[in-house]
Amino acid sequence: MSGIDLGNGVVGAVLGVVFATLFQQWLQDAWFKVRRRSAGMVRSIIYRDRQGGRAWSTFSLGPLRTSALIVDGDGETVIAPESVHIQVLDGDVELPAEMTAWRDEIEAEEERARATGERAPVWNGPRYAVESVEASRTALDEQAEIHLRLRPTDYYTFLAAQQLDRRLPDGSTPRARHLDPDRPLTAPAFLQCSFGLNVAVVTSDHLLVVSQRSDRVRMAPGLWNSSVNEGLSRHIDSAGRNAPDLHAAARRGMREELSLEPHEYSLSLLGFVLDVDKRHWGAHFYARLNDLTGDQLQARMSRGVPDRWEHQSIEYVPFRTAEVIRYLLRPDRIHRWAPLAPALFHLALVHVHGRGSVERAAAQAVRRLG
Template sequence: MSGIDVGNGVVGAILGVVFATLFQQGLQDVWFRIRRRSAGVVRSITFREQQGGGWSAFSLGPLHTSALIVDGDGGAVIPPESVHVQVLDGDIELPAEMSAWRDEIAAEEERVRESGERAPVWNGPRYAVESFEVSRTALDEHAEIHLRLRPTDYYTFLAAQQLDRRLADGSTPRGRHLDPDQPLTAPAFLQCSFGINIAVVTADHLLVVTHRSDRVRMAPGVWNSSVNEGLSQHIDSAGRNAPDLHSAARRGMREELALEPHEFSLFLLGFVLDVEKRAWSAHFYARLNDMTGEQLQTRMSRGVADRWEHQAMEYVPFRAVDVTRYLLRPDRIHRWAPVAPALFHLALVHVHGRASVERAEAQVVRRL
């Protein structure tokens, strides 16, 4: 090799180092921005395809529910004075074709009562949701809830639950009356349910989870919130007063867990709509003041008013990682009542904070 070639090689190497030093980081930055922008476009397209509208039901990794959190994020408590409930005059009236379905239910329950083949379903008085609205106070922007109800009964509720049954023209109540892009807009006769769901945590930090009985008419055999109670006209409306949601929650604690109001602290965290079944729910968190899981089990062994609604009960450490793993267990993930996972998430956020809970949930999902 000649001296000229060696000199050229040395010069080329030096120039290469200089150009790499001057331009490599810039080229890398440009390449990074291109990749990030492309990934953002892909994510945006995918998000639009998956979401469609502006509302999304609660999901956690592979667990997808039909529970839409309408108000509340778990962080702020909704005080009793911020909830305004009004009961309107006049019972719910079903359209003529659906009214015939209610007549079928009534006739079948009468036949069962006469034959004695099973216990008939009691046609208890309940409430339908005419409207649900949220406003904010002017100074601190706290939520003000306005809930308007109408009287109805359990047979009407059962008829209205047949959302996918064919009508005479081939359509269904779901297709005729509901717009998936406007989930909060629906006629009251399709919303004949308002319930109370409570996440109960014992003094030794155990979440109470219940397994619904196979004998109940609605959602048999699913795993559910600690307490689930429907609003009742006769029980929850003293005289002509509108029902009080906190009072109904305390009734549920007494009837399903044999707990008295002085034994727990109660917090309203949000309102949720099961968009599949058109069932509304107020979500509460209850912390037992002194009673441990073992003591609660002992208390319940002495008698519970509504024991028949549950066939089992389990206790889960009330930590985000443990509750998330429990929700996503292979033998649980497809057997949850629609609103239970959202309830437990809100309760975790209330106690442990959103950032901590979401970090733990993401960790569990990544390790599946």
């Protein structure tokens, strides 16, 4: 090593010691500030993300995701019949001009089926479209008050409006043009031409009745569904000009799909739910059979059911929290549920067993899946 190199090394070492002495604390302080600021930014982002989450989220249970939005009802509190106020507005729902042709296509197709006899045509039954659903609470006891506004429509209009992702002449779709995902309760009535009654039926020996929809039905064929599912009918459920009664319509479904009469069960309204994907509204009920066991109900149905063709299979599940939740999450079921059914069964469990018990059982079932 030359004298110059040795001198440079000594000078470098001295300068290093001086630099470390003078700036070590400053560097430590600066590094601490950078770390603290970075951590603060991360926390801020996480906080904003949590704060910015939607107040309305659809029903989920571990890996089970649905498009069912529970608009009112928690399962524990029953909504009294007198708390539901229904108004039927004058004037049928009208499709936009560019969607009217879709309805004409459906009508022509059904007329062709009727003329050729190639298949049974779909009957264009009178239905109700949902103008709005508003939930509030009474001033004194904070009981639920539901105001439901309906408009007349028909089944062909419903089928046309179900084509939410079909392209319009300008390249857009009805979903993109008329629906705001951040405002799920706001939609034009012509896109909401369906209101259904869903009932979770439990037998006297504590079995939940679960039905599978027929492959021949137009909507959700082959999917597993509520014990009873009945659409609100303008022809059947409204006497004269009177507004329909939801409890009466649910009892009609019990009679037509399970051959059960009103004196054979108790009926409780648990909530109002919206399928935000298809824009189907529904009222969720719980029914407990007074005396009929699962075997007796099966024997009753073997002797004839008015609407047998709507179901192709029925199963009976012990109505215990853990068993129903495991059933909902079964690999062969989890992707085969009609959108509103899991939320219905969850509300029924909460109604009978309490929210705490249901939440604990759900958490345990989800952990075991992992």
